[in-house]
Amino acid sequence: MGGGTVTDAAAYSVSTFKRGCRLILIPTTLLGMIDAALGGKTALNYKSVKNLIGTFYPAEQVILVPEFLQTLPEDEVKNGLAEMLKLNFIMPDLPVPLILGNIIPAPEIIMDYAQAKLSICSNDLTDKGNRRLLNLGHSFGHTLESYTNFRISHGDAIAWGIATAARVSEKLGYINKDTANKIVNTLETYKFNTYLEAGIKSDFLASIPELILQDKKTDNDLLTLVLFKETGTVTLCKGLTPETITDILPDCV
Ligand SMILES: NC(=O)c1ccc[n+]([C@@H]2O[C@H](COP(=O)([O-])OP(=O)(O)OC[C@H]3O[C@@H](n4cnc5c(N)ncnc54)[C@H](O)[C@@H]3O)[C@@H](O)[C@H]2O)c1
Structure with a gap:
């Protein structure tokens, strides 16, 4: 207990x-x-x-x-809410986590x-298939947790990671700007910061290639990321090169 x-x-x-x-x-x-x-x-x-x-x-x-x-x-509570929002992006039929006023x-x-x-x-106890969708926001979020030496809370890191995944998905042409904005606005409604503090941005971006490759979700130095597609649902994107991601990240964080 x-x-x-x-x-x-x-x-x-x-x-x-x-x-x-x-x-x-x-x-x-x-x-x-x-x-x-x-x-x-x-x-x-x-x-x-x-x-x-x-x-x-x-x-x-x-x-x-x-x-x-x-x-x-x-x-x-906020750490739990971030994970609930993540689940809601994966399964949009779930009710919203918080009723207004609660x-x-x-x-x-x-x-x-x-x-x-x-x-x-x-359906996937050992994390080989669809369970990996639960990593939405976590690849980016973990890099921020490592960089800040866990000073940032898990919920804040994951919410920022989901917003980053939305902006990266937009840059890669998987979703349009309206969909990306809608995802980001939802996170902001729950009072999560979706952008990095200005003070850490350049240092953090410089360490991203190393941090992102250290993350366990890499395969032969290629990345598997959970990204958004079309109507805002999520998908596992395999075989992305770290360069593809690090090139567009400065515009996404
Ligand atoms: N096994 C999994 O699939 C899985 C998934 C997600 C996270 N995790 C792990 O869960 C851990 C984080 O768990 P967490 O977010 O529950 O935090 P936590 O267990 O670290 O608890 C956070 C704080 O809340 C206190 N606390 C717990 N219940 C309380 C209550 N009812 N009232 C007041 N205080 C209370 C704790 O003493 C602690 O200080 C991480 O280590 C993470 O890796 C595991």
Whole structure:
């Protein structure tokens, strides 16, 4: 029982102790309820590398208790909201995460998002196919998290990463300007910054080629990115050269 940090580590321990014991998770953060406790990925950080050690070990039950969210700090709620928005871009039929005037999502909406994450993972436990769509915003977001040494919150990094993916998709001609603006405006409605602070932009851009290749979603130095297409839905784009992306990034961040 706990946030994603606790459930990732506990699930990893349970998956290896005596080659696996019974596992029931009770997430206490919004991100845990709609993401971390679902889908069977377990993780430990090791030698300063995030999630270096892990297994796939789905919990036999995940119990959602929305009352836990009443004590969750606002910044932590925002981390969960960023992941909900990501899911909503992947599955546009989901209800919007927040009803106007609410500061935390309603229990039935949390349940819808939890089911949505499960439905994606249940067909692709080991992350070889469509589950990789859940990386939307993460390739770019991770570069910003690494660059800022995790001073930026995960939610802020992912929201910025989604906005960057939208602008990159526009530059590559996959979507038009209106669609890109609509995606960015949605993120801004939830009070996420979609542009980098002016102070870090040039330094950050200089380190992007190295950071982006370090990211695990590379294949023979070619990038696989989740980008937007036509009507604003998302797709896995494979075989992009880092140069293609770094050339257009200055206009996208
Ligand atoms: N396994 C997966 O598929 C998966 C997916 C996404 C994220 N993660 C992992 O999840 C972790 C982040 O999890 P998180 O966002 O839940 O944050 P967290 O577990 O780090 O918790 C954030 C803070 O909230 C506090 N907290 C937890 N529940 C609370 C409550 N009900 N009221 C008040 N405070 C509370 C915690 O003590 C902590 O200080 C990362 O390590 C990330 O890698 C895993």
